[in-house]
Amino acid sequence: MDVATSASSYVTSPDDRIKLNVGGKLFQTTLATLRSGGSDSLLTALSLRDTGDNHPVFIDRDPEIFSVLLSLLRTKQLPSTARRFSKQELADEALYYGIDAQLRSAMAPSPLDGIDASGTATIRPASEGLSTTFTAAEVDGSIWIAHGGQISCYDWNLSHSCTIRTHLDEIDSICRVWPEIVAIGSESNAGLHFYDFSDGRNIGTVQWTDPSDPRIFKARVNAIAGSESSIFAAFDCPHRENCVLEVDKTKLQVVSQLARQSGNQAKHTVPGKLTWVPQTGVLVGSAVTSGAFGYSGYIRLWDPRSSEVVWETNEPGAGRSSRFGDSFACVDVDVEGLALFKLCSQSGDLAMADMRHLKEDPWIYLQEKNPSLVNTGRVSSSVIHCYRKQVFVGREGDLEVWSRLEGMKNGAEIAGGDAEGLYRRNFVDKIENSERGIIKQIDGGGNRLFISREEVEGIEVWESSCSSGAISVL
Numbered sequence: 001m002d003v004a005t006s007a008s009s010y011v012t013s014p015d016d017r018i019k020l021n022v023g024g025k026l027f028q029t030t031l032a033t034l035r036s037g038g039s040d041s042l043l044t045a046l047s048l049r050d051t052g053d054n055h056p057v058f059i060d061r062d063p064e065i066f067s068v069l070l071s072l073l074r075t076k077q078l079p080s081t082a083r084r085f086s087k088q089e090l091a092d093e094a095l096y097y098g099i100d101a102q103l104r105s106a107m108a109p110s111p112l113d114g115i116d117a118s119g120t121a122t123i124r125p126a127s128e129g130l131s132t133t134f135t136a137a138e139v140d141g142s143i144w145i146a147h148g149g150q151i152s153c154y155d156w157n158l159s160h161s162c163t164i165r166t167h168l169d170e171i172d173s174i175c176r177v178w179p180e181i182v183a184i185g186s187e188s189n190a191g192l193h194f195y196d197f198s199d200g201r202n203i204g205t206v207q208w209t210d211p212s213d214p215r216i217f218k219a220r221v222n223a224i225a226g227s228e229s230s231i232f233a234a235f236d237c238p239h240r241e242n243c244v245l246e247v248d249k250t251k252l253q254v255v256s257q258l259a260r261q262s263g264n265q266a267k268h269t270v271p272g273k274l275t276w277v278p279q280t281g282v283l284v285g286s287a288v289t290s291g292a293f294g295y296s297g298y299i300r301l302w303d304p305r306s307s308e309v310v311w312e313t314n315e316p317g318a319g320r321s322s323r324f325g326d327s328f329a330c331v332d333v334d335v336e337g338l339a340l341f342k343l344c345s346q347s348g349d350l351a352m353a354d355m356r357h358l359k360e361d362p363w364i365y366l367q368e369k370n371p372s373l374v375n376t377g378r379v380s381s382s383v384i385h386c387y388r389k390q391v392f393v394g395r396e397g398d399l400e401v402w403s404r405l406e407g408m409k410n411g412a413e414i415a416g417g418d419a420e421g422l423y424r425r426n427f428v429d430k431i432e433n434s435e436r437g438i439i440k441q442i443d444g445g446g447n448r449l450f451i452s453r454e455e456v457e458g459i460e461v462w463e464s465s466c467s468s469g470a471i472s473v474l
Contacts, residue, residue: 018047019056025063026056029070036073041098043073065093073099078106087157104156109141109447109463114390114401115426117449118465119433122458125152125163129457134443134450135174141446144182145459146171151182153197156446158461164200166193175224175231177249183231185221192221192233192245194252204252208235208245215239225274225283230255230304232283234271242270244285246304258302259285259309266296267314275333280355282310284340286331295327295345301358311358334386337404341391343382350384350393350402352423366402366423381454387444391423394439399429399451428462436460 018034020027034047046057059066064081068090071079082090087107094103125131128148136143140156149168153161166184173185180197194204208219219235222242226232231247243260247253261268271285283304288297300312315327326349328342338355342363353362383394391402402423437453444450449462 019054020046020066021056021058022061022066023059023063027063027066027070029074033070033073037097037099037102043097043099061096062093065089066097069094069097069099069103072102072106076102076106088159091157091159104140107157111464112388112390112444112447112449113464114392114403114428114449116464117401117428117462119429119460120463121158121461123154123158123461124458125150126160130455131441131452131457131459132171133174133441134452134459135176136443136445136448136450137176138445141448143443143445143450143459144174144176146174146184151184151195151197162197162200164195164197166195167202168193173221173224173233175226177226177231183224183226183233185224185233187220187222190218190220192224192231192235192247206233206245206247206252206254208237208243213241215241222270222272223274223285225276227276227278232258232274232276232304234274234285236270240264240268242268244271244274244283244302256304256307258283258304258307259300267298269297271300273331275335277333277335277338277355279335279338281305284333288328288330290329290345294325295329297328297331299328299331299340299342301355329382330384332384332386332391334389334391337386337389339386341384341386343384343393348382348395350391350423350425366425381438383439383442385442385444387449392428392442392444392449394442394451396438397434397436397453398427399433399439399442400425400427 016031017028018031031047034043037043049057065085068079068082090103091100094100123145125145125147128150130147132146134143134145142156143154145152148170149166150163151166152163155161168184168186168189170186170188171184172187175183177183177194182195182197184193184195190207192206193202196203208216210216216237219237221233222236223234224231229249231249232244233247234242234244236242241262244258246255246258248255266289269287269289271287273286275284277284283302285302286297286299288295296316298312298314301310303310316325326344326346329345331340331342333340340353340355342351344351349365351363351365381396385392389404393400402425405422405424437456439451440454441452442449447463451460451462
């Protein structure tokens, strides 16, 4: 079919009509509607053809799906008839016509509101269904899932794009480097490894080595984080030597070494979590260990430019904390709000610290006013994840959200001083959700929340249930 895009010599108006014959079915619409798909779309190219002879333009595609897409161009929303087709069918046709951006916008979930979120789907890789780790893209809500030594990629509409097999037996850390490049690490195999999704090749490996120190060998990766230009990886050796390496994303070469330390003490263990904070240009690392005497660990902020620690705290510490003995069980960073959050191991309380005003004891503890929702104490497993100005907390199998309320004085109050905002606590899941298993990992991407549970196959997908008129497509 000839779809030449050169402008015709005759004059047209956006209100002029055009006839299309799609798979034997006739459609009539305006040039303005066709051109609303964008200047690079096939439909815009067709609208520029000389239709003076009034013959319909023939397109050899599915007419029923085209009807859905034409309605999308007219109203900016999907009609109810879209339910008859799968997401993949709609996506394939929209890509053909060059209006995939419009479809993506119409099918995107509503802005994520933890108070009104619910489980909408479960992603299960075809093989090795137990996920070891995963990472979601904030831009479009796509997700890469590591299961065994494989990585499965699911695009913006959660359709399976590809699966690659790596040389690792198991993947414990994963980070997006570029749209098709992933960095992975394993606690059982040495090195930081880079793979290209386009062809499944291993395009590079970084090892932590030190010719002057024989103790530095077989260094495994425990955590990975990425900035605009670098990848940061926490390495750990069998002799308990550990450090954080900064790797250039373009050259895949080591740029600098941060935070080398040794020993078995809690304040010298390898970071189990790394987070890059672009607003301040610092790297946040945390480590948590537990034993017969409870939890202990540290939070450190490094400046990669100087390789120096700019702030740190150790718990249980030396009695300086207002909650001495109530060490944190998990930590996360609100990158957008510049705040640190920790969950206390004994009381179960959630605490925050403003990264712009860190001091010796910067913690402000969020307290629940509702007696029926007050924490009953220690939990054996907990997870924190900050996303879109919300703090999601997994306590064993339960999922709760703390939402920031600017200028409001109800729900929950901040004790110990003034703060810019208050946080209100709500339970997100139902009893049947909490009984599925212990929450292992939480990550946000697009307007979705992804959750994995211990010894449970698949990744749960949570979205806001207030659809604002959008049509749900299976």
